[in-house]
Amino acid sequence: MSRPGAIMSDNVTRRVRTRFAPSPTGFMHIGNLRTGLYAYMFAKKNGGDFILRIEDTDQERYVEGAVEKIYSTLVKAGLDYDEGPDKDKGFGPYVQSERKPLYKEYAEKLVELGGAYYCFCDKERLESLADENGVKKYDKHCLQLSREEVDAKLAEGKPYVIRQNIPQGEGESSYNDLVFGDVSVAYADMEDTILLKSDGMPTYNFANVVDDHLMGITYVIRGSEYLSSTPKYNLLYDSFGWERPVYMHLSPIMKDATRKLSKRFGDANFEDFIARGFLPQAIINYIALLGWCPKDNREKMTLAEMIEAFSTDGISISASIFDEMKMRWLNGEYLKELSDDEFYRLGKPYFDASKAKGYDFKKIALLLKTRVDILSDIPSKVDFLAEYSEFDQNIYLHQKMKVDLEVAKKSIEISISALENLTDWTNQVLFETFVAAAEANAMKKGQILWVVRIALTGQLVTPGGASEMAEILGKAETLKRLKFAFSRI
RNA sequence: GGCCCCAUGGUCAAGCGGUCAAGACAUCGCCCUUUCACGGCGGUAACCCGAGUUCGAACCUCGGUGGGGUCACCA
16 A cells, blocks of 8 residues: 655645535534544645535435534634535535536536447346345346447336446556545446436436536545445546546544444434533544654644644544544643633533522632533533432541541531631631631641532542532522531541 | 455554653542642553564564455445
């Protein structure tokens, strides 16, 4: 396999044009989005155009609202297309179902050119072609038909499809993929697949070629499932006498070692991640890294930085497993970078959804910014404000700080008396009060702080230290909880 | 099953014939003038197997194994 380098400028004879061509069959899958991202980055990196095309030739799988989802995802992700259904720059329409007459015209033209032929075989005959593996390779039966016979059947109104006419005999079709290098497939291994269905709609095999050519697409960037059928598409370009585009195939994103990330994997779609409190830029950043690595190995990058650093030789050829853990980490990094106000604004819906009511969430947000990876972690972090009851006494125990139940009980007792007459209820004063109380009683301040924090929340991991928790809870609630905790030890 | 493609720690990955085989996530430990977190420092952990080419192979070749894709009037 020969490994191609990055695009040399002298190879770019035509303006770079890439496209993203999703089919409106549901939500926006992460793997699909990544393909769009790479097509976008490649175009922008090379000063070219990024085109959106809707591939809806399969009416059976069409899902209502899916087109809108494609638009909104692209907007949120920051991938603005230069051309698309709502931005016609003269290559439209950009929705395949609206291009129907075009495909028929080109299919007929291809028949004239010898690259395709009419086929009238019925389902029964096709079924009978199955071999021991159930593979039904078409036998070019209708290629034998004379022009007169074809015309007669057509005049009769017999249903037909148009099939690609793969050359017979030896020979192979090959191309050089920007990511995979040389790929070739023998003619003998290709089938005369259907180009135009009996309903007059094209199959993907045909529509993508006609559209890519008509829309001036110079670089075809798509999933690796097309790797081995691409030689066939190239034959189509050749038959038409069209210039072949350059291809860049992308390996799939896996759910685990053997399963592809599929639409059935509920969490694998963009909308869902957004709803769970992932930031669009974090998602984009993460998926860009799933299968691509910049020269300098940077990880956290803005879209603009990624475009700047984008190069095809950094794209990996093997599949990668989606790791939500790492995406969470990256998202956390983006969260920490937010201004306090921005974090509060974005987190507000999650605070509102928590069980805690009536607290100063703006203040709590300050504490949470460095403590959550995704916004939907917020409710579980603040629920202790509303829910406080019996908890496991063992969480008081801390060997290194020498905290046992006896020390815990004493710490709480000391704290109660130190706090009871305190009027200035701020974090700073509270902290100093705890420290002073510890010193006055010959205890380590960590012993007090550790115990109070737990006594106040009933949790081992909390959104802040003892003084911060006390400040948020307020004097009355703080004392109430300390007294309760004291009574339980 | 035929054909196409892939193979570095648990995960993402750097590596392009000579490296003590980077870095990040996760994990573990330590530090943060003894609270949670943040942060800092450090540890554990990898070239699928077998031949060949070469003075020398994670890198090149072949075979095996494993995995993915494809073989639709789906895209």
